[in-house]
Amino acid sequence: MKIKRNVLLNPGPSTTTDTVKLAQIVPDICPREKEFAGLMKGLREDITKIVHGDPNKFTTVLFCGSGTINIDVCLNSLLPEGKKVLVVDNGAYSTRAVHICEYYNLPHIDLKFPINQRPNLEVIEETLKNNKDIYIVHTTHNETGTGLLNPIKEIGALAHKYGAIFTVDTTSSLAMIPIDIEKDNIDFCMASAQKGITAMTGLSFIIGNVNEIKKSKDYPKRSYYCNLYRQYDYFEKTGEMNFTPPVQTIYATIQALKEYYQEGERAKWERHTRVFNALHEGLDRLGFKDYIPRDIQSGLVVAALYPDDDNWDFIKIHDYCYERGFTIYPGKVENKGMFRLCALGAIDVADIEAFFVIFEEALRKNNIRIPVLYKETKR
Ligand SMILES: *Cc1c(COP(=O)(O)O)cnc(C)c1O
Numbered sequence: 001m002k003i004k005r006n007v008l009l010n011p012g013p014s015t016t017t018d019t020v021k022l023a024q025i026v027p028d029i030c031p032r033e034k035e036f037a038g039l040m041k042g043l044r045e046d047i048t049k050i051v052h053g054d055p056n057k058f059t060t061v062l063f064c065g066s067g068t069i070n071i072d073v074c075l076n077s078l079l080p081e082g083k084k085v086l087v088v089d090n091g092a093y094s095t096r097a098v099h100i101c102e103y104y105n106l107p108h109i110d111l112k113f114p115i116n117q118r119p120n121l122e123v124i125e126e127t128l129k130n131n132k133d134i135y136i137v138h139t140t141h142n143e144t145g146t147g148l149l150n151p152i153k154e155i156g157a158l159a160h161k162y163g164a165i166f167t168v169d170t171t172s173s174l175a176m177i178p179i180d181i182e183k184d185n186i187d188f189c190m191a192s193a194q195k196g197i198t199a200m201t202g203l204s205f206i207i208g209n210v211n212e213i214k215k216s217k218d219y220p221k222r223s224y225y226c227n228l229y230r231q232y233d234y235f236e237k238t239g240e241m242n243f244t245p246p247v248q249t250i251y252a253t254i255q256a257l258k259e260y261y262q263e264g265e266r267a268k269w270e271r272h273t274r275v276f277n278a279l280h281e282g283l284d285r286l287g288f289k290d291y292i293p294r295d296i297q298s299g300l301v302v303a304a305l306y307p308d309d310d311n312w313d314f315i316k317i318h319d320y321c322y323e324r325g326f327t328i329y330p331g332k333v334e335n336k337g338m339f340r341l342c343a344l345g346a347i348d349v350a351d352i353e354a355f356f357v358i359f360e361e362a363l364r365k366n367n368i369r370i371p372v373l374y375k376e377t378k379r
Pocket of ligand 1: 011012066067068069093140142143144169170171172192
């Protein structure tokens with residue numbers, strides 16, 4: 001079977017290998033069979049290993065859903081009565097966590113910082129000191145909207161110093177940037193199969209501290225479908241998901257993890273770094289400016305500012321590239337014109353070079369000046 005290969009430069013789902021795509025084509029199976037439960041057991045263990053979790057302390061709980069389900073589950077399940085969530089919020093994905101708190105009426109503090117800067121650790125510490133009832137500190141590792149990398153190890157250390165647990169949205173960094181769950185002071189992290197692992201959509205997972213999950217058994221129950229203890233307990237008792245799992249995605253994820261461990265954590269991160277550098281080189285050559293300074297970028301997402309050129313039309317550039325097998329993505333910052341190029345997925349430098357040939361062609365066909373122009377020094 002020949003499947004057209006598209007290079008996805010959007011922030012997930014990402015370009016997959018043909019072997020991962022084909023792993024979905026299997027004989028029909030009822031997921032309540034022991035054979036299938038066995039597959040999920042191995043999968044859960046292999047996911048815990050991605051972040052070097054000690055299997056006596058950490059476990060992986062799978063959910064059927066997109067990545068947002070993980071944030072929902074963690075926040076609604078892990079908060080004891082009378083306690084508060086502190087969201088360290090410097091981007092769209094941490095703001096999503098705040099929205100989840102609002103929907104569930106969870107007592108919370110939305111500790112906002114500018115989206116183009118790292119959060120101020122002293123302010124975080126001050127907030128923890130003045131609010132002894134904070135039980136969950138939550139933030140995002142790679143803020144996918146801007147590509148900013150948050151100092152999770154330092155934030156986690158503060159959370160622990162003040163007796164709180166630390167939940168981190170690692171959806172767009174896990175299985176790319178090396179993470180060590182204990183050394184990075186994380187209690188719960190999360191991702192979904194279509195991002196760093198480079199599998200398909202529909203499977204999400206939380207890797208977390210078993211003791212904390214067990215403790216949460218008696219916390220207020222705020223959701224039936226999205227409760228962490230319920231799903232964990234069902235897995236432990238039966239080896240299965242409480243409700244129907246995304247069967248074919250699970251087969252694809254098992255294959256993707258094989259490929260992950262074959263390539264190796266280090267080599268994979270080096271490949272993403274090469275791709276990221278190639279994206280920067282291409283953009284630099286055409287004169288594009290980044291939205292945030294390089295030294296706080298995650299190494300996975302570049303947010304480039306729209307040039308001040310009357311002929312610039314993102315849709316037209318996107319469509320030209322899309323028709324030729326390359327997907328680029330708009331920005332996620334209100335009232336700021338920018339687009340994003342991401343280094344996720346089963347891609348390498350040659351794909352980026354091929355992309356820039358097409359991208360430059362798109363600029364020329366649309367009569368956009370090269371190098372691109374900006375009116376004032378803007379960032
Ligand atoms: C992709 C992503 C999510 C999940 O988004 P979904 O659309 O629900 O898959 C959550 N957090 C971050 C940081 C992400 O990049």
